[in-house]
Amino acid sequence: MANVLTPQGEDFPRWYQDVIAKAQLAENGPARGSQVIRPSGFALWERMTAEMDARIKETGTENASFPLLIPESYFTREADHVEGFAPELWMVTHGGGKELEEKLAIRPTSETVIGEYMAKWVNSYRDLPLLLNQWCNVMRYELRTRLFLRSSEFLWQEGHTVHESYEDAHAFTLRILHEVYADFMENVLALPVLRGIKTEAERFAGALNTFAVEALMRDGKALQMGTSHELGQNFAKAFDIQFQGKDGRQAHGWTTSWGTSTRMIGGLIMGHGDDAGLRVPPNLAPVQVCVMVVKDTDEVQTAARKVADELKGDGLRVKLDHRGDVAFGRRAVDAELKGYPVRIEVGPRDLKNGEATVVSRVAGTKETVPLGMLAEAVAAALQGAQEQLWNEALEFRESRTADASTVEEAVEAAQSGYARLPWDACGVEGERKAAESAVTVRVL
Amino acid sequence: MANVLTPQGEDFPRWYQDVIAKAQLAENGPARGSQVIRPSGFALWERMTAEMDARIKETGTENASFPLLIPESYFTREADHVEGFAPELWMVTHGGGKELEEKLAIRPTSETVIGEYMAKWVNSYRDLPLLLNQWCNVMRYELRTRLFLRSSEFLWQEGHTVHESYEDAHAFTLRILHEVYADFMENVLALPVLRGIKTEAERFAGALNTFAVEALMRDGKALQMGTSHELGQNFAKAFDIQFQGKDGRQAHGWTTSWGTSTRMIGGLIMGHGDDAGLRVPPNLAPVQVCVMVVKDTDEVQTAARKVADELKGDGLRVKLDHRGDVAFGRRAVDAELKGYPVRIEVGPRDLKNGEATVVSRVAGTKETVPLGMLAEAVAAALQGAQEQLWNEALEFRESRTADASTVEEAVEAAQSGYARLPWDACGVEGERKAAESAVTVRVL
Ligand SMILES: [Zn+2]
Numbered sequence: 002m003a004n005v006l007t008p009q010g011e012d013f014p015r016w017y018q019d020v021i022a023k024a025q026l027a028e029n030g031p032a033r034g035s036q037v038i039r040p041s042g043f044a045l046w047e048r049m050t051a052e053m054d055a056r057i058k059e060t061g062t063e064n065a066s067f068p069l070l071i072p073e074s075y076f077t078r079e080a081d082h083v084e085g086f087a088p089e090l091w092m093v094t095h096g097g098g099k100e101l102e103e104k105l106a107i108r109p110t111s112e113t114v115i116g117e118y119m120a121k122w123v124n125s126y127r128d129l130p131l132l133l134n135q136w137c138n139v140m141r142y143e144l145r146t147r148l149f150l151r152s153s154e155f156l157w158q159e160g161h162t163v164h165e166s167y168e169d170a171h172a173f174t175l176r177i178l179h180e181v182y183a184d185f186m187e188n189v190l191a192l193p194v195l196r197g198i199k200t201e202a203e204r205f206a207g208a209l210n211t212f213a214v215e216a217l218m219r220d221g222k223a224l225q226m227g228t229s230h231e232l233g234q235n236f237a238k239a240f241d242i243q244f245q246g247k248d249g250r251q252a253h254g255w256t257t258s259w260g261t262s263t264r265m266i267g268g269l270i271m272g273h274g275d276d277a278g279l280r281v282p283p284n285l286a287p288v289q290v291c292v293m294v295v296k297d298t299d300e301v302q303t304a305a306r307k308v309a310d311e312l313k314g315d316g317l318r319v320k321l322d323h324r325g326d327v328a329f330g331r332r333a334v335d336a337e338l339k340g341y342p343v344r345i346e347v348g349p350r351d352l353k354n355g356e357a358t359v360v361s362r363v364a365g366t367k368e369t370v371p372l373g374m375l376a377e378a379v380a381a382a383l384q385g386a387q388e389q390l391w392n393e394a395l396e397f398r399e400s401r402t403a404d405a406s407t408v409e410e411a412v413e414a415a416q417s418g419y420a421r422l423p424w425d426a427c428g429v430e431g432e433r434k435a436a437e438s439a440v441t442v443r444v445l
Numbered sequence: 446m447a448n449v450l451t452p453q454g455e456d457f458p459r460w461y462q463d464v465i466a467k468a469q470l471a472e473n474g475p476a477r478g479s480q481v482i483r484p485s486g487f488a489l490w491e492r493m494t495a496e497m498d499a500r501i502k503e504t505g506t507e508n509a510s511f512p513l514l515i516p517e518s519y520f521t522r523e524a525d526h527v528e529g530f531a532p533e534l535w536m537v538t539h540g541g542g543k544e545l546e547e548k549l550a551i552r553p554t555s556e557t558v559i560g561e562y563m564a565k566w567v568n569s570y571r572d573l574p575l576l577l578n579q580w581c582n583v584m585r586y587e588l589r590t591r592l593f594l595r596s597s598e599f600l601w602q603e604g605h606t607v608h609e610s611y612e613d614a615h616a617f618t619l620r621i622l623h624e625v626y627a628d629f630m631e632n633v634l635a636l637p638v639l640r641g642i643k644t645e646a647e648r649f650a651g652a653l654n655t656f657a658v659e660a661l662m663r664d665g666k667a668l669q670m671g672t673s674h675e676l677g678q679n680f681a682k683a684f685d686i687q688f689q690g691k692d693g694r695q696a697h698g699w700t701t702s703w704g705t706s707t708r709m710i711g712g713l714i715m716g717h718g719d720d721a722g723l724r725v726p727p728n729l730a731p732v733q734v735c736v737m738v739v740k741d742t743d744e745v746q747t748a749a750r751k752v753a754d755e756l757k758g759d760g761l762r763v764k765l766d767h768r769g770d771v772a773f774g775r776r777a778v779d780a781e782l783k784g785y786p787v788r789i790e791v792g793p794r795d796l797k798n799g800e801a802t803v804v805s806r807v808a809g810t811k812e813t814v815p816l817g818m819l820a821e822a823v824a825a826a827l828q829g830a831q832e833q834l835w836n837e838a839l840e841f842r843e844s845r846t847a848d849a850s851t852v853e854e855a856v857e858a859a860q861s862g863y864a865r866l867p868w869d870a871c872g873v874e875g876e877r878k879a880a881e882s883a884v885t886v887r888v889l
């Protein structure tokens with residue numbers, strides 16, 4: 002079979018673009034750096050949001066919705082924040098045919114507007130912790146964009162919380178990092194992640210500390226998959242988020258914010274994909290099993306529908322591909338491209354023997370299975386696929402992590418993966434030096 | 446107990462504002478007409494989207510995500526559409542500190558940008574029908590705004606489809622109207638809806654026909670709860686959505702679009718609410734049962750948690766209110782305000798007898814129930830509440846619908862509800878005359 006995609010080893014960025022186009026995941030939108038997420042791509046995001054949302058709610062956080070447009074003046078209240086975001090804003094200047102009195106920015110993130118409302122809602126220690134999240138779109142002006150990874154508009158969740166004390170806020174920042182982000186990425190996405198603290202240079206604008214989770218892509222480069230920020234009292238002071246404590250005294254709250262975005266789709270593609278396309282871990286997969294008719298006969302169609310219905314009845318996410326009018330070969334290539342963990346081919350020859358063919362995308366196996374045993378075979382294949390993706394990613398990371406004792410060694414090692422370097426041996430100077438070779442300090 | 450809310454009979458619009466504030470559903474945002482939806486309000490929306498999304502997917506429609514910003518030039522391609530929407534646009538003129546080459550509008554609706562992409566994706570009759578939907582925010586400049594009902598920014602779903610023929614598109618428009626919109630509103634929201642076609646004056650900008658579902662609010666006024674538009678070939682021609690038919694000839698597609706929004710939250714409030722607050726139908730309710738501790742003792746806390754866990758185990762949506770440090774009376778008023786269908790009060794006196802108190806918000810009943818019988822009592826109360834809300838709304842609508850034979854009679858009847866008037870007796874002239882008395886022709 003001719004390659005549908007540029008091989009990874011030949012040109013990884015090109016392979017990435019090819020997969021997105023051929024698997025019909027996304028396209029560029031009309032405005033600079035905007036994107037159209039097509040149904041195959043959006044289904045991945047829907048599964049991500051469902052899994053993440055359940056974990057976020059487990060922490061006691063509630064969803065809300067804040068406005069898209071933020072008055073320009075809000076940004077100026079926290080000095081570091083305005084410096085960090087001003088150059089990236091998209092500005093609305095007209096509404097209803099008239100010039101607006103105050104310019105409005107499309108939210109690049111919502112600390113400021115949410116801070117304004119938190120200040121109204123928080124009065125007493127009884128109101129704390131206040132734990133909010135929203136799923137929404139945000140925009141940041143970008144000159145060089147790549148679908149999912151760096152786009153002007155993206156979809157994300159942003160959590161914002163207020164706590165009584167430094168300790169509470171600190172603990173919550175880490176709880177999100179470990180129990181929500183890393184747990185989702187490791188157990189659902191099957192991507193081992195490094196968790197740690199960002200250097201001052203990479204910190205969120207206005208934060209005390211930024212924690213991040215980073216995954217290693219198959220080209221040996223790290224991708225930041227999510228961040229959780231301790232904002233200290235910076236925003237609480239800028240927006241006057243005060244409460245009366247148990248001791249009767251007024252105090253400023255301690256806030257956090259944390260986010261993950263459609264960039265995780267990019268991480269999924271580059272963390273597991275191969276030269277045939279996506280490989281989607283079964284715990285995430287919107288389609289865990291694709292049941293395909295090999296030939297368009299009544300007998301085959303009926304049998305395929307029955308197989309699909311039974312697997313659905315077992316609680317699996319199943320797609321029935323009954324398109325008799327599209328060549329089977331083309332549909333099989335498409336199933337590989339989209340990375341369905343298991344496909345079941347139902348054809349007249351197998352059916353005569355009371356069998357169907359089970360193809361495992363990750364293991365690369367193809368076996369004939371009696372119809373009565375399909376449920377077990379599929380369950381085993383799904384579990385195997387989840388484990389194999391995890392193991393491959395973990396082994397790849399281990400093989401690409403080198404210990405270094407100097408910045409020079411680290412820069413060299415980082416050409417093909419992670420370098421583990423004591424911060425004492427790096428420091429701010431070392432970070433600057435590494436940056437000249439396009440190497441960044443990921444987490445401490 | 447003193448009224449927490451302005452009574453409906455005294456001032457309905459004021460009552461509406463009071464409920465939204467006191468039940469902490471939403472607040473005005475900083476930009477004109479924008480809104481902040483608080484967790485209690487957003488939980489209603491999450492349940493609406495979950496129920497609607499399942500129905501939308503049942504029709505074979507898939508979710509996608511299109512960009513927020515639309516080049517100004519896109520709007521000019523369909524003449525009626527630009528005329529309808531140009532005065533309402535919010536315009537982005539600057540990005541990254543520079544003036545943009547082409548102004549971008551924040552989407553007021555996405556027919557234009559989606560039309561642009563559909564034209565790329567549709568080539569053959571095999572690609573049809575193309576059934577897409579997105580859940581997103583949109584903005585329309587509004588001078589006079591009311592939370593949920595008319596806001597500059599709102600959340601909605603917008604479906605966009607392309608079909609092979611007029612008949613297919615027509616049938617799909619009606620399928621959405623009946624099987625998705627009316628089904629959801631009647632079976633989940635417990636609001637009987639009128640379904641019909643809009644007059645030319647009320648039609649969507651660029652549509653052949655607009656169908657709508659309308660519900661009667663408790664002040665006797667109709668609220669449009671959703672619309673489904675037949676767009677004919679207007680957008681297909683403007684954006685050149687063409688396909689090769691089974692006969693080998695090129696033809697333009699037939700498109701539809703359809704939407705429902707956070708306005709449904711307003712409809713829920715005004716369709717069922719009473720002087721004590723919201724009344725949320727159990728099929729929708731994010732909290733079907735609120736289990737409340739009456740006193741803060743270990744025994745009560747343990748028993749309440751056990752009751753809540755058991756009901757959760759039965760698949761109900763349950764909230765445990767264990768706040769021993771907030772006065773019980775205040776919490777009970779809050780439960781009424783938020784309209785939880787059932788609350789269970791767990792107190793030391795009842796517990797001694799192995800009982801708890803079940804309060805039904807809609808029936809207005811309060812009964813002591815043995816702990817072992819709670820599950821049955823709650824199930825019966827929930828079913829009763831769903832039915833009662835439906836019956837009350839239906840009876841109210843019947844009592845407020847009058848037959849009229851002239852426009853004058855209809856205008857009089859419409860002061861307190863619906864007037865049923867043959868279109869022959871009304872016509873475009875009659876519609877204009879009725880409009881002078883602030884009466885609109887809702888559906889034909
Ligand atoms: Zn202050």
Ligand SMILES: [Zn+2]
Binds near residue numbers: 681682685686687697
């Ligand atoms: Zn054309």
